[in-house]
Amino acid sequence: MVHLSDLKGIGPAAVDKLKQLNIESVLDLLFHLPLRYEDKTRITPLDRVQAFQRTLVEGEITKSFVVQGKRPILVCEVADEQGVIQLKFFNFYYSQKIKMCAGKRIRAYGEVNQGLHGPEMIHPEFWLEQAIPPLNERLTAVYPKSEGLQQKRLQNAVQQALGLLIDGRLNVSELLPEEWLQKARLPDLQTALEVVHQPPPDVDMQALMTGQHPSQQRLKIEEMVSHFLALQAIREQRQQHRATPLCLSINQKQQFLARLPFTLTAAQKRVLNEISMDLAKTCPMQRLIQGDVGSGKTAVAAGAIEHALAAGKQAVFMAPTSILAEQHRLTLAEFFPHENMAFLSGRLKTAERREQLDKIADSAAVIIGTHALFQDDVVYRDLALVIIDEQHRFGVHQRLSLKAKGADHNNSLPHSLIMTATPIPRTLAQVAYANLDVSVIDELPPNRQSINTTLLDNKKMPQLAERIEAACQRGEQAYWVCTLVEESEHLRAKAAENTFEELKDWFPGLKIGLVHGRLKDDEKTAVMADFKAGNIQLLVATTVIEVGVDVPNATLMVIENAERLGLSQLHQLRGRVGRGTRQSHCVLMYQAPLSQNAQTRLSTMRDTNDGFEIAKTDLKLRGPGEILGTRQKGAMEFRLVNVETDKDLFKQARELAEFMQKNHPEQCHALIHRWQRQAATLAKV
Incomplete structure (x- = not known):
């Protein structure tokens, strides 16, 4: 067997650099496709x-x-x-x-x-x-590379690997059915690899540069097929785990709905019914709820918690920030006023933490908190349901750690409900979360109004001051969001603390508060409680208020240096207003001149309130990798496929995966092994 270190010019340092590109074998070099081509023929x-x-x-x-x-x-x-x-x-x-x-x-x-x-x-x-x-007799391939790895060295390594393949010293098995390849008019694997790494001068250059050449499509379809096969294997593996069925009678469900201070929308009821069906099964639920900002995901999660409580089990609710966790604690306390609840975050004092740990191990039925919930010293009495909010902010292994808290020696796992208010386009969701059952709350409560969004140059502060004064005089409240806690020489954004002092000068008659991530938990809680109670008219904050904060009387959101934030974050921040019955407004302040991308982001925010439309634009601007986030290492990733531009191939690949399961089952495992190294981890997420 030939190893990477056996190739000329590839020493230990180069091997380490190649691993950063997920190249761990000579075979991996062949599946590291070019970014572009140079014509030196x-x-x-x-x-x-x-x-x-x-x-x-x-x-x-x-x-x-x-x-x-x-x-x-x-x-x-x-x-x-x-x-x-x-x-x-x-x-x-x-x-x-x-x-x-x-x-x-x-x-x-x-x-x-x-x-x-x-x-x-x-x-x-x-x-x-x-x-x-x-x-040159053929086009020259130019590859994605890591820092410190020269392009010529990478090109030379790929050419050596290709030479080994052509000479027969490196075996790459053909795993797709020959009859299907002929019908689809696609080349065999070796031919496809030779063409993409050493394209002949007469190749269709336009097709090659746009990723539409048959050789490229053949490789992409193979990767897609392996993806779908791996997901099916994951689902089958999931069925081997057991879970405690959590059932609600019709009478119990009606009693829960009657306790709510509002009527659920049709979309909320539909999603809650899907959850109820999952929870009644003896295998663990793994469901993702997608819902736009303000669509009422927490109320649906409360319905899932009711199932666990009715069975005498524990439910845990994990949020990414202490502010959001505190908001959920207050909301769930309204939904479950008579239940024993515990709260755990990393900033509790020793005595408070010990008290909460004792409750979790003994009497608490509903547990809310942050990352602290899956630390080693947290012991649950009988955990049957795990709910994770804004799941993309937690790494895969963090989610696994929390789920493991509910595992027992009988191969039993808790049910899992994952929520996100970051809409993900359907094609991306099918790939990123295809190991989960997905529910979409695609309806907002009837009293919600669209938020009016305007763009304003930073220089026009006097006009904005008049709007803030007018809103507060009407008895409404406002947010002013900054992007930094301290001043930085490298960024143009003002510090929240400096802005707080400036706004006190601008508005001497207003009650102004300040909240940011470096405050202690009890300080943040006190400020947010004052704001919710109306004791603070204008809240200066960093993006710690991005998710979960619910103050219906807040009708104006000002985001300073909005051009620095991504679409998803801007949409989340805007969603902190418009939660009551009054018309709400969002002002996106920017520092001119704007880049083309920044112009597109801000104009998109101005033109639509639809989170899924915003997500489509975000996908085009940033690509799937950035949207899913670097914290999702361990989640399934494509090496060749672009989820957005190659979406037309998915139907063909899904049909081929089903064909192979029925007619070529012996090849399926080999395909999964070639492409999907993380499948075993994903089976548990």
Whole structure:
């Protein structure tokens, strides 16, 4: 068996760099696909070069000189029989200047720009005289790489792996059915790998550059098929675990609904029925609730908790911040006024923590808290239901740690309910959470009004001050959100504490409060309680109020330096207003000039309140990896597939996965092993 360290030029340091790219074997190199391609198979005459295209040119140096300025620039004028181009080097050595003298032959490859004196290349790759190599016979692949790993070294490693494959010294089994490949007019695996790593000059370049070439699609479909096969294996493995059935009679459910201070929407009732059906089973529920800001996910979660309480079991509710956990504690105390509740966060004092730990181990039925809930010294009496809010803020292994608290020696696990107010486009949800059953609360309570959103340059503070004064005089309340706690020389955002002092000068007649993540839990709780009670008219806050804060009387949200925040975070923050019956407003303040991406984000916020529309734009701007977050390491990830641009292939891949399960079951496990290293972990999440 050939190892990475057996390849020429790949020492221990390079092996470590390759692992950062999830390349752990020579076989992995073959499935590390190029980002783009360079055409060094033909020389373009200088009168045919086009701006913004990467091109190979060759000619004779007619002039070489240094332009003096803030930074000296080495300029080489190169001519062929048809035209002239300038090669410019901002960083150059004296020896380079000497070598690049008039009369020498030179070949260069780079992106063509239109300069003041005609076409030019900035810092091209170049070869002089005898060092000019023969023209390549195939396109040159350019790969994604990690810092410290040179592109040429990575290219060389892939070419060695491809050589081993072609020579038969590296075996890569064909795992897709031959009859299906022929019907779909897709190449076999080895042919596909050869084409994507060494495309012939006559290849369909447009298809290759857009990821639509049959060889690329064949590899992507194989990865998709392995994904669906792994998910099916996960579901089958999940059925092997047991869970305590949690059932509610019709009478018990009606009593719970009667206790609520409002009537559930049709969407909430539908999702609660789906949860009830899951909880009645003897295998663990694993359900994700997606619901836009203010759609009432907490009330649905309370309905799930009622099932656990009716069975005499414990339910735990975990939130990512102490402010959100405290909000949930207050809300659930209203829903379950007679139940014994415990609260646990990392900032409790020793005596308070010991008291809460004793309650959790003994009498508490409903437990609310933060990350502290899955620490080693937390022992549950009889945990049957785990609810995790804003799950994307917790890593996979954190979620596993909490679920393990309810496991027992009989292979039993607690039921799991995961909630998110960050809408995820359907195609992405099918991939990222396909091991979960997904429910969507796609309806807002009837009294909710759309929030009016406006954009305002930071310089127009006087106009904004009038709006804040007017809102507070009407008895309403407002938020002012800053993005930093302390001043930073590197960021333009003002510090929350400085803003707090400035706003006290602007509004001497208003009661102003301050909350940020560095306050102690009891201080944050006291400020939020004062704000909710109306004792604070204007609350200056950092993004700690992003989720969960519910103050119906707050009708104005000001977000300072809004261009610095992503769409999802802006939407979450805006959702802190519009929770009552009055018309609410959100002002997005920005520092001009704006980048194109920032303009798109802010205009999207202005134009729609629909979280799923916002999520679609977010997916286009940031891609699936950023939306899911770096904390989801251990979740299924695609190496080749782009969830958004390759979504048309999913139906074909799903049908092929079903075909293989029925007709080629012996190949299914090998496919999962080739592509899905994290399947075993995901089975438990």
